[in-house]
Amino acid sequence: MTRAPAAGQIEPRAGQLMPQAEQFEPRAGRLRSRAGRLLWALPPVALLAVFFLHPLYLVVQQSFRPDTGGTSLRPYADVLASTAFREALWTTVWLAMASTAGCLVLGFVLALVIAFVPFPGAKTVARFVDVFLSFPSFLITLALLFVYGTVGMANGAWTDVTGAAEGPFRFLTTPWGVLLAEVTYFTPFVMRPLLAAFSQLDTAQLEAASSLGARAPRIVRQVILPEALPALAAGGSLVLVLCLNEFGIVLFTGAKGVTTLPMLVYSKAILESDYPGACVIAVVNVLISVGLYGLYRVVSRRAGA
Amino acid sequence: MGIRFDGVTVAYDGNVVLDHLDLSVGTGEVMALLGPSGSGKTTALRAVAGFVRPAAGRVYLGDRDVTDLPPYRRGIGMVVQQYALFPHLRVEDNVAFGLKARRVAKPEIRARVAEALEMTGMAAYARRHPRELSGGQQQRVAIARALAIRPGVLLLDEPLSALDARLRSDMLGELARLHRELPDVTILYVTHDQVEALTLADRIAVMNEARVQACGTPRELYRAPANAFTASFVGNANLLPVTVARDGVVFAGAELRTAAAGAPAGARATLCIRPHLVGLGDGPNRLEGTVTEIQWRGATSRLYVDVRGHRVMADLGELREPPAHGETVDLHFAPQDAVLLTAGVTDD
Numbered sequence: 001m002t003r004a005p006a007a008g009q010i011e012p013r014a015g016q017l018m019p020q021a022e023q024f025e026p027r028a029g030r031l032r033s034r035a036g037r038l039l040w041a042l043p044p045v046a047l048l049a050v051f052f053l054h055p056l057y058l059v060v061q062q063s064f065r066p067d068t069g070g071t072s073l074r075p076y077a078d079v080l081a082s083t084a085f086r087e088a089l090w091t092t093v094w095l096a097m098a099s100t101a102g103c104l105v106l107g108f109v110l111a112l113v114i115a116f117v118p119f120p121g122a123k124t125v126a127r128f129v130d131v132f133l134s135f136p137s138f139l140i141t142l143a144l145l146f147v148y149g150t151v152g153m154a155n156g157a158w159t160d161v162t163g164a165a166e167g168p169f170r171f172l173t174t175p176w177g178v179l180l181a182e183v184t185y186f187t188p189f190v191m192r193p194l195l196a197a198f199s200q201l202d203t204a205q206l207e208a209a210s211s212l213g214a215r216a217p218r219i220v221r222q223v224i225l226p227e228a229l230p231a232l233a234a235g236g237s238l239v240l241v242l243c244l245n246e247f248g249i250v251l252f253t254g255a256k257g258v259t260t261l262p263m264l265v266y267s268k269a270i271l272e273s274d275y276p277g278a279c280v281i282a283v284v285n286v287l288i289s290v291g292l293y294g295l296y297r298v299v300s301r302r303a304g305a
Numbered sequence: 306m307g308i309r310f311d312g313v314t315v316a317y318d319g320n321v322v323l324d325h326l327d328l329s330v331g332t333g334e335v336m337a338l339l340g341p342s343g344s345g346k347t348t349a350l351r352a353v354a355g356f357v358r359p360a361a362g363r364v365y366l367g368d369r370d371v372t373d374l375p376p377y378r379r380g381i382g383m384v385v386q387q388y389a390l391f392p393h394l395r396v397e398d399n400v401a402f403g404l405k406a407r408r409v410a411k412p413e414i415r416a417r418v419a420e421a422l423e424m425t426g427m428a429a430y431a432r433r434h435p436r437e438l439s440g441g442q443q444q445r446v447a448i449a450r451a452l453a454i455r456p457g458v459l460l461l462d463e464p465l466s467a468l469d470a471r472l473r474s475d476m477l478g479e480l481a482r483l484h485r486e487l488p489d490v491t492i493l494y495v496t497h498d499q500v501e502a503l504t505l506a507d508r509i510a511v512m513n514e515a516r517v518q519a520c521g522t523p524r525e526l527y528r529a530p531a532n533a534f535t536a537s538f539v540g541n542a543n544l545l546p547v548t549v550a551r552d553g554v555v556f557a558g559a560e561l562r563t564a565a566a567g568a569p570a571g572a573r574a575t576l577c578i579r580p581h582l583v584g585l586g587d588g589p590n591r592l593e594g595t596v597t598e599i600q601w602r603g604a605t606s607r608l609y610v611d612v613r614g615h616r617v618m619a620d621l622g623e624l625r626e627p628p629a630h631g632e633t634v635d636l637h638f639a640p641q642d643a644v645l646l647t648a649g650v651t652d653d
């Protein structure tokens with residue numbers, strides 16, 4: 001069997017034809033630049049490890065360490081068997097999905113109006129959407145409490161007018177209150193990418209469709225919506241993940257019957273001091289988020305976004 | 306179906322972009338709106354399509370006043386510079402779009418899509434997406450899409466401006482052929498390119514600064530332009546400021562013989578001579594000047610000659626001994642080739 005000459009065997013021979021320095025300097029330079037690039041990658045990797053990967057590792061580790069000692073799947077078996085967990089899981093998933101659906105519909109309609117219906121102040125409204133994104137989520141809930149809370153404006157007006165002891169608006173402490181708050185707060189997260197997509201849309205396409213005989217609903221359905229799909233997917237998946245992990249809104253509405261996974265983590269860890277249980281739920285929450293994000297990546301890539 | 310503009314005025318924020326347009330286009334006629342950008346030609350087209358609302362005046366399609374109709378009820382085919390195809394739809398679905406919007410029966414849609422694609426030579430590309438087509442092919446699809454709804458009026462807004470020169474001349478031939486095949490379709494063709502207008506149009510309306518400067522057949526506009534703007538925009542004529550004399554004109558102190566002026570002696574006028582009608586060497590109506598620039602264009606050479614402070618262009622055929630830059634040359638032109646314009650003369 002003849003061995004192919006290794007690269008190292010050829011190079012010195014080729015090197016005889018040219019000055020040594022010229023042959024080796026570029027390679028040294030390449031090595032140096034590669035080392036340099038690795039060096040630049042170190043700080044972000046280190047930060048990621050210290051502030052994200054290590055805590056995540058600790059959470060996962062803790063989830064396999066029952067209070068009785070040792071390493072086992074016991075915490076998982078306990079948590080997965082409990083009705084509280086299963087109810088929280090269901091509440092979390094349906095609330096997040098319903099909120100996302102609500103945000104997509106509302107966001108699409110509002111973005112359509114802002115982008116395509118000429119009204120004075122449309123630009124200001126579009127800019128306000130950006131500002132809205134920077135608001136803390138509990139602020140919206142607080143605002144809803146002022147309006148619809150048990151002693152809020154709506155109920156206050158009702159009791160003043162009718163003389164009744166209590167107002168009729170009590171939905172805020174139900175899942176519907178959480179849903180309303182989440183839709184209100186997260187809709188701008190859908191509008192932002194949509195408005196960007198709409199501004200890229202060629203108005204000549206809309207005009208062509210119109211002169212071909214299409215009215216507004218058909219143009220929205222067949223021209224605007226297909227162009228907006230990537231933006232809807234991006235905004236929708238972001239909102240879905242944010243809703244799955246939302247804590248502030250659920251806490252602030254004070255909805256007793258609404259326990260989501262983050263709320264359950266909070267009550268297990270802080271109120272019951274059941275750290276393994278809390279960590280199990282946290283791991284499940286992380287898995288759901290990562291799984292949905294992965295699904296989004298696959299779907300969006302297939303959609304050509 | 307003809308098009309009639311009746312005193313159409315369009316203004317944006319008080320800025321008049323189309324000023325009292327009166328224009329009639331007959332059924333089956335090709336009318337070119339020719340002018341520089343900002344002349345109001347596209348605005349006129351958009352008023353027909355229904356995308357701009359006139360501040361005053363009416364727009365008629367045939368006998369119908371369409372001024373207040375939304376675009377989707379006008380039944381007009383429109384093709385724009387950037388094609389505006391729907392990127393997510395295949396070619397056949399792009400062409401079918403207008404038919405579906407009009408709720409045409411399915412079997413007929415299939416037949417009419419096939420017909421329109423056949424007519425534009427795009428039948429082989431029916432299953433492609435727009436992004437898989439070249440610019441020229443995309444424009445053919447856009448034309449097929451506009452024709453599929455069998456419009457009485459076809460609006461073409463700079464349809465060839467995004468294509469390269471070679472393709473543009475091919476497509477110009479294609480458009481002429483399509484119009485021969487569809488003689489009843491009235492075409493309003495907006496362009497800034499005089500070649501397109503001269504080649505394709507039955508009549509040309511030359512526009513500038515929101516108004517029609519001249520309207521007539523290509524020959525009329527070329528041979529006897531009504532004013533200086535038309536003369537320079539159509540055919541890039543030499544425009545020389547002259548004073549009318551008894552049997553000719555006076556240009557920079559030299560007397561030139563021309564056709565009858567129709568203006569009193571002493572009146573200011575503009576003498577219009579096409580560059581290709583100017584000859585090199587001595588002859589009648591001799592103009593002596595200095596060569597400032599020579600542009601060789603293959604079949605012809607364009608000479609820029611400074612004649613007493615005025616630039617005169619001459620397009621000359623094959624030159625055995627082309628004059629050098631800075632050389633003094635004689636130019637001449639036949640009296641009957643010059644057109645004397647007395648309207649719209651400025652004092653420069």
